[in-house]
Amino acid sequence: MAQGARGVALVTGAAGGIGSAVVSVLRARGYAVVGTDRVPRDDVRALDITDGDAVAAFVARVEDDQGPVEVLVNAAGLLRTAPALDDDDDLVALVAVNVLGTATLTRAVVRRMVARGRGSVVTVASNAARVPRTGMAAYGASKAALTAWTKSLGLEVAEHGVRCNVVHPGTTRTPMLGDLGDTEQVVAAAIAGTPEAYRVGIPLRRVAEPEDVAAAVAFLASDEARHLTMHELYVDGGASLH
Numbered sequence: 001m002a003q004g005a006r007g008v009a010l011v012t013g014a015a016g017g018i019g020s021a022v023v024s025v026l027r028a029r030g031y032a033v034v035g036t037d038r039v040p041r042d043d044v045r046a047l048d049i050t051d052g053d054a055v056a057a058f059v060a061r062v063e064d065d066q067g068p069v070e071v072l073v074n075a076a077g078l079l080r081t082a083p084a085l086d087d088d089d090d091l092v093a094l095v096a097v098n099v100l101g102t103a104t105l106t107r108a109v110v111r112r113m114v115a116r117g118r119g120s121v122v123t124v125a126s127n128a129a130r131v132p133r134t135g136m137a138a139y140g141a142s143k144a145a146l147t148a149w150t151k152s153l154g155l156e157v158a159e160h161g162v163r164c165n166v167v168h169p170g171t172t173r174t175p176m177l178g179d180l181g182d183t184e185q186v187v188a189a190a191i192a193g194t195p196e197a198y199r200v201g202i203p204l205r206r207v208a209e210p211e212d213v214a215a216a217v218a219f220l221a222s223d224e225a226r227h228l229t230m231h232e233l234y235v236d237g238g239a240s241l242h
Contacts, residue, residue: 004032008066009221010059011035012105013076014044017174018124021210022073025218031071034062038076049076049101059108068116071221072109074102074123074150077143079176084137091138098142103149110153110162119162122220123150124213127168127240134197143168147232154230163229165220170236172208190239204237 009026013019014035023035023044036047036058047058063069078097080090106121113119128136129143147166154164171190177183193201216235219225234240 005030007031007070008062008068009033009071009073010062010069010109011073011075012047012049012102013037013074013124015039015041016075016077017176017210018169018172018213019073019075021214022075022217025211025214026071026073026221029218029222032066034066034069036076049105050096052104055105055108059105059112063112068112069109070119072106072113072119072121073217073221074106074121075217076102077124077126079139081135081139082137083135087138091141094138094142095145098139099145099149102146106150106153110157110164113162114157114160117161120221120225121150121154121162121164122217123147123164123166124217125150125166125168127170127234127236129168130234131240133199151230151232158229163220163225165225165228165231165233167213167216167220168232168234168236168240169208169213170202170234170239172210172213174210200239200241202237202239206237208235208237 009031011019011023011033014023015037023033026033035044037044040046048054078094082090125143125147128140129147133140150164150166177186187207190207191202191205193199213235216233
């Protein structure tokens with residue numbers, strides 16, 4: 001057993017900007033963190049969350065070797081952009097990873113949490129789940145579906161002591177941001193807003209750092225949020241006007 005003082009936390013998307021920040025903050029708070037991603041890196045283990053058999057075997061192995069998973073953070077995600085009229089393949093791919101893959105892993109972990117009568121799940125979605133974005137119909141739809149699924153799961157497992165919450169980042173300074181174009185230009189446009197794309201900008205006049213999102217995740221995962229479930233926390237500097 002290699003449990004930390006607060007138990008084991010499983011983090012998907014751990015090689016990404018937000019995922020790696022979540023790993024760091026949870027470790028600092030005393031969890032024994034197991035990080036996974038599609039491609040292994042350093043101490044991040046390889047896992048394809050769309051492969052149900054691999055997921056089941058992985059979760060069983062983690063609990064056998066490390067101890068019960070007390071916290072699950074779903075930070076794995078795929079981003080593609082395209083007009084809604086042209087996003088056929090993107091919609092399929094985004095739903096496969098962001099919705100079905102995350103649900104597959106979450107079910108495997110939460111079944112065990114339910115049997116123990118405790119556990120915390122935090123799913124990283126996006127403020128695009130709430131606010132329409134030009135060129136992001138498929139991405140926003142996948143994150144909206146993921147949000148609804150997570151909250152419905154939270155309703156069903158609440159009586160078993162398992163909490164399920166959602167964090168919605170806005171524009172965050174991660175490597176994924178570079179997929180949208182020149183990073184500094186994207187950041188400037190996000191802060192200022194782009195009226196022709198119906199985006200209002202960021203009232204706090206800055207984009208999030210991964211640590212900002214990680215802090216919100218860590219709060220919802222912790223006992224400090226013990227009376228929060230099915231909650232949506234927006235970490236976007238006010239960009240969604242929520």
